[in-house]
Amino acid sequence: MPISTGLKKKLSIYPCNVSAGTISVDKSKTPFEAMINPASYKHQLKIDYSTKKSLGQSSAEPKFSAISPEVLSLPELVLDGTGVVALIGMESVQTLVERLLSVIYVYEGDKHEPNHVRLLWGSFIFFGRAESISIDYTLFKPSGEPLRAKVQMSFVGWMSKEEDTLRANTSSPDLSHLVEVKVGDTLPLLCSRIYNDSSYYREVARINNLTNFRNLEPGMQLRFPPLV
Structure with a gap:
């Protein structure tokens, strides 16, 4: 059995461009790479049904309506500024948060909206956009500067117009x-x-x-x- 070598693959979030119904990684911008891979993630798929009842019916059979966009949830992504985790160099927690938000949250003036993104972790790939972000600061210097943060994020999946049409009923x-x-x-x-x-x-x-x-x-x- 071959022995795996090299560093463990880290979760990476890449800014993307959407044009003419296709999505691609924006190679002119720097992706965000997790310091510590999340312990878990939740990939949610949802199908919508219509439950319209006819007159006299006590219940209605669910009828397929549409496939909703997929949702990816990361319950905890740790950003550490103590130097314990960093292998090469060290950045403050505030810098790490700003770099993450610049990829997934900050309004892009030329696009008039935040970035579409690609999340890549090993063989798992997810294209979408940030839907919610929550940052919990848990450790501080005496000055009040944060030394550690836990970030919760959810992303709604991206779907091309062609795919959306094909999936629609x-x-x-x-x-x-x-x-x-x-x-x-x-x-x-x-x-x-x-x-x-x-x-x-x-x-x-x-x-x-x-x-x-x-x-x-x-x-x-x-x-x-x-x-x-």
């Missing part, structure tokens, strides 16, 4: 639809297909000003609004 009942009637289509059937509930046919008939919804003519356009 284009037949969601929360979107408007313009449907061309085909031979054999009925209004209850179309409502069942779009809303998974045929009982909405009267409301759709009213919105489309249909006086005789039982006789739909092939080729006519019907609007199916979002459910509210």
Whole structure:
């Protein structure tokens, strides 16, 4: 079994550029590297469901709506200014905090917003933006200058417009639809297909000003609004 050599890989946070729907590391800027790797991180993935109930239903079956952006949480990142941790050189805690914030938080004048970032730790890669930052100062010099800080951070994932479109449910009942009637289509059937509930046919008939919804003519356009 081969023996691994070299220093342990550190969590690194790189500022990024977003252009034409793609994201890339901004090589003109310096990334932030953790002094001590976090003991844990939480990677949250979430799926949104619609629970719209029909009249008379006691409960509603959850129906897929969309995939939410991923969230990465770092419960504790230690910044040490005592010199105990640093292998080469030493920076004050205040300098370390400023360097971290310059990457993930500080407003960029040319972009008119904070940076998008890439978090890299071993084989784990996460693209996103800082959502919340909390800094807890825990050790001080007699002068009051902080010697240690614990930083909690959460990042919301970045997704290209193309990926967002692919992940979105284009037949969601929360979107408007313009449907061309085909031979054999009925209004209850179309409502069942779009809303998974045929009982909405009267409301759709009213919105489309249909006086005789039982006789739909092939080729006519019907609007199916979002459910509210």
